[in-house]
Amino acid sequence: MCTEDTEADLDRAGMPVARRSFAALAGAGALIAALPARAMAGKPVKGRDVAIKTDDGTCDAYFVAPAEGKHPGVLVWPDIRGLRPAFRQMADRLAGEGYAVLTVNPFYRWQKSPVVDAANDWSNDAVRQKLFGYLKQLTRPIVETDAKAHLAFLDEQKEVDTKRRIGTTGYCMGGAMTIYTAALDPNRVGAAASFHGGGVATDKPDSPHLLIGDTNAGYLFAIADNDDKEAPNEKVLLKEALAPSPHWHEVEVYAGAMHGWCPPDGRAYNETAAEKAWGRMLELFKAELA
Numbered sequence: 124m125c126t127e128d129t130e131a132d133l134d135r136a137g138m139p140v141a142r143r144s145f146a147a148l149a150g151a152g153a154l155i156a157a158l159p160a161r162a163m164a165g166k167p168v169k170g171r172d173v174a175i176k177t178d179d180g181t182c183d184a185y186f187v188a189p190a191e192g193k194h195p196g197v198l199v200w201p202d203i204r205g206l207r208p209a210f211r212q213m214a215d216r217l218a219g220e221g222y223a224v225l226t227v228n229p230f231y232r233w234q235k236s237p238v239v240d241a242a243n244d245w246s247n248d249a250v251r252q253k254l255f256g257y258l259k260q261l262t263r264p265i266v267e268t269d270a271k272a273h274l275a276f277l278d279e280q281k282e283v284d285t286k287r288r289i290g291t292t293g294y295c296m297g298g299a300m301t302i303y304t305a306a307l308d309p310n311r312v313g314a315a316a317s318f319h320g321g322g323v324a325t326d327k328p329d330s331p332h333l334l335i336g337d338t339n340a341g342y343l344f345a346i347a348d349n350d351d352k353e354a355p356n357e358k359v360l361l362k363e364a365l366a367p368s369p370h371w372h373e374v375e376v377y378a379g380a381m382h383g384w385c386p387p388d389g390r391a392y393n394e395t396a397a398e399k400a401w402g403r404m405l406e407l408f409k410a411e412l413a
Contacts (some may be wrong), residue, residue, distance in 0.1 A: 165219020177272040182231040188223035188282035195287040195412040196277035199226040200297030206236035209388035223282045270304040288313030299331040305338040314411040316343040316404045324360035335364040341371035341411035345400040347382040371410035
């Protein structure tokens with residue numbers, strides 16, 4: 124998962140800090156230019172900033188859906204750098220594929236988004252330590268409090284087809300949150316996709332993967348190469364937990380892809396691997412959210 128060791132891995136791999144910095148990709152046009160041309164070729168979409176009431180306050184978030192019709196809802200848990208232009212663009216892209224997408228600020232209790240920007244970049248050690256501090260406070264009960272409110276919000280939107288199940292995706296720290304979300308409401312959540320997710324399967328008694336059997340969802344676990352080297356048993360535990368499931372599921376280590384390879388504004392962004400993971404997510408949703 125995302126730690127100071129992850130940054131060291133990227134240093135060793137020769138990936139410069141400024142390669143895809145927030146400042147370099149702050150505009151929507153720049154973000155779109157950073158992705159393959161096919162990335163924004165879907166349905167016309169409409170997005171808006173929203174405020175979601177939870178038991179602990181008000182979460183700022185971004186909701187986007189196709190301009191017409193009703194569609195399956197998807198809840199997106201961003202990585203440790205939070206809700207920012209890159210994740211808004213990714214939400215727009217997913218909406219263009221026919222989904223009503225809610226991307227949330229998981230740190231709303233302490234700071235409104237964006238939690239990283241041109242003046243407070245991830246390369247700044249003080250910024251990283253602040254966000255790691257936020258992360259330590261995002262326990263399972265806290266995530267469940269938020270997931271309950273976010274799922275309810277989706278079902279209240281006119282663009283969401285409540286007859287179809289909801290999907291959830293998570294990046295980095297968001298990987299475990301997808302499992303917590305699926306376990307919170309097994310009848311409503313039908314698909315969960317984790318991209319370079321941190322701590323999704325461990326030998327601890329409260330490991331998130333132990334909840335998979337209590338869910339009714341299909342799963343995608345796309346694992347970073349360097350994360351697998353650090354925790355090689357994770358994929359084994361995930362496969363064992365998923366083996367009895369009748370739902371679509373896949374666990375794969377993406378060879379050569381470093382932790383954080385999916386968001387287009389990250390040092391580790393790997394277009395080939397990111398596009399493959401995106402395609403596998405769409406296959407999961409097609410199978411489980413129909």
